[in-house]
Amino acid sequence: MSNTIEQAPPTQAKAAAGAALVVSGLRIKYGEVEAVKGIDFTINPGEFLTLLGPSGCGKTTTLRCIAGLEAPSGGTITLDGKPIASADKQLPPEKRGINMVFQSYAVWPHMTVEKNVGYGLKGLGRTDAAARVAEVLELVGLAPYAKRYGTELSGGQQQRVALARAIVTRPKLLLFDEPLSNLDAGLREQMRFELLELQRTVGITSVYVTHDQTEAMSMSDRVALMRDGVIEQLDSPREIYRRPASEFAANFIGRANLVRGEIAADRLAVTADGGVKVVAHEPYGGTGPRVTAVFRSERVVVGAEAQACENTWAATVERVAFLGRHIDVALRLPSGVIRAEVSADVQIAAGDQVSVGVRARDVHFVPAAGE
Numbered sequence: 001m002s003n004t005i006e007q008a009p010p011t012q013a014k015a016a017a018g019a020a021l022v023v024s025g026l027r028i029k030y031g032e033v034e035a036v037k038g039i040d041f042t043i044n045p046g047e048f049l050t051l052l053g054p055s056g057c058g059k060t061t062t063l064r065c066i067a068g069l070e071a072p073s074g075g076t077i078t079l080d081g082k083p084i085a086s087a088d089k090q091l092p093p094e095k096r097g098i099n100m101v102f103q104s105y106a107v108w109p110h111m112t113v114e115k116n117v118g119y120g121l122k123g124l125g126r127t128d129a130a131a132r133v134a135e136v137l138e139l140v141g142l143a144p145y146a147k148r149y150g151t152e153l154s155g156g157q158q159q160r161v162a163l164a165r166a167i168v169t170r171p172k173l174l175l176f177d178e179p180l181s182n183l184d185a186g187l188r189e190q191m192r193f194e195l196l197e198l199q200r201t202v203g204i205t206s207v208y209v210t211h212d213q214t215e216a217m218s219m220s221d222r223v224a225l226m227r228d229g230v231i232e233q234l235d236s237p238r239e240i241y242r243r244p245a246s247e248f249a250a251n252f253i254g255r256a257n258l259v260r261g262e263i264a265a266d267r268l269a270v271t272a273d274g275g276v277k278v279v280a281h282e283p284y285g286g287t288g289p290r291v292t293a294v295f296r297s298e299r300v301v302v303g304a305e306a307q308a309c310e311n312t313w314a315a316t317v318e319r320v321a322f323l324g325r326h327i328d329v330a331l332r333l334p335s336g337v338i339r340a341e342v343s344a345d346v347q348i349a350a351g352d353q354v355s356v357g358v359r360a361r362d363v364h365f366v367p368a369a370g371e
Contacts, residue, residue: 018046018205019097019172021066025075028061035061037229038075043207048199050208052216053226054252059209062226063175066207067100068093079172097172099165101179105158109150113142116150117164136168140198156187163195167202174199176208180215192219213253217241225249241296247369250294257300257338260368263291270365274334279310280363290368299362300340302329302348306357317352331356 021043028036036058043049051059064070065085066077077085079098084091107116114133121129137143140160150158159179166174179195180188196219199206210216216223217237224234225248233245244250247258261272267283270293278293306312315331315338322344329340329348333356340356342348 018044018203019080020045021173021205021207022078023062023066023075024077026062026065026072026077027074028058028065028070029073034073035229036065039226039229039231041224041231041234043205045205046203047221048196048206048208048219050210050216050220050223051226052210052213052223052252053232054211057226058229059211059226060177063100063177063207063209066173067098067175068096098175099167099169099171099173100175100177101162101166103178103181105155105162105182107150107153107158107161112147112149113137113153113161114146116161117168119165120169132168133164136164139167139201140164141194155183156191159183159191160194163198167198167204171204174204174206176206178210178212181210181212195219217253225252243364244294244366246366247292247294250292250364250366255297255339255341256294257297259293259333259335259338261291261293261335262289263365272335276313276333276335277311278358278363279360280365281360282364284365286365286367288367290370291365292368294364294366295358295362297328297339298326298341299358300331300338300342301357301359302331302340302342302346302354304355306355309357310360311358311363313356315354315356317348317350317354320348320350 023039023041026036026039027034051062053059061070065072068085068090071090072085072087074087076083079096084096114137117136118129118133121132124132137146140163142157142160142164145157180191183191192215208219220237222235223237223240225232225240227248233240233249240249240253244253250256250258259270259272259276259278261270263270263284269277269279270291271277284291301309313333315333317329318332318337319330321328326341326344327346327348329342331338331340
């Protein structure tokens with residue numbers, strides 16, 4: 001979407017100050033199906049927040065509602081304290097001060113790069129618009145391509161055109177709907193860093209939608225992990241990885257080992273099938289006796305060093321897979337199979353009997369599924 005803007009002096013700051021966004025009790029229904037079920041979150045000015053989750057979790061529907069492309073069934077959305085959407089009243093998309101970058105770059109092939117980027121600057125004089133376009137093209141590294149047409153650009157260059165077009169009008173809020181999904185893996189990684197650097201430079205508050213955990217973890221100030229129309233966890237990438245709030249969060253972000261059992265009286269240990277005991281440094285703060293111990297595969301120690309860990313078990317190696325930088329090992333405990341990532345130099349084979357260890361500081365307890 002493109003916003004037309006009012007006349008502004010060329011000495012204006014490079015970008016509008018980032019705006020605060022508040023989503024409160026947002027519900028979105030399609031007939032009898034409720035796609036978004038009363039979610040709440042606040043985004044601070046200049047913050048980069050990612051809505052992450054599997055297909056059908058409601059993340060893109062939420063983004064489109066913020067943009068004004070969907071109407072809420074309940075709740076409110078405010079931008080810098082101004083209501084922009086509720087069940088009773090909707091501010092038109094073009095009056096919200098919001099721009100959106102879509103999966104498809106929508107670069108017009110019959111226009112040059114500079115005309116594509118300057119399309120939304122109809123409210124400016126020709127000289128000021130040209131200066132604004134030149135400034136943004138320099139910012140995204142497209143100044144040498146200003147006179148090229150859309151058909152003469154690579155996928156990465158088209159993505160930069162879409163970004164330049166979105167920021168040239170200096171919106172209060174920038175929305176991204178899986179903008180890198182059409183790029184190959186190498187270019188996608190490069191564009192992640194470029195996009196984040198650009199967002200930091202211009203200071204626009206941003207909401208990013210993706211199902212790719214690598215994008216979410218590497219780019220975001222905070223991540224809202226969604227599932228079935230609700231927010232499962234809202235936190236910094238580091239905190240979600242280290243302290244997931246549920247089994248779903250543990251499994252969706254990274255590779256987690258889950259050991260389900262009964263919480264001990266001191267709430268510092270779980271006893272699982274086969275008498276396997278898992279101890280943590282942090283006590284379990286939830287309710288209910290059924291608890292899951294979560295620890296990451298890269299935190300599992302195999303061999304003699306395991307004896308130094310608070311959690312030490314005897315295990316049988318079931319499977320070994322060489323993955324270049326490390327070896328992925330499946331280990332059979334009495335409670336079930338866990339995974340470990342060990343150095344590629346370790347000599348280990350299926351059928352080996354080994355010691356396995358995890359430090360208590362690397363264990364986190366969450367409610368067992370169904371609790």
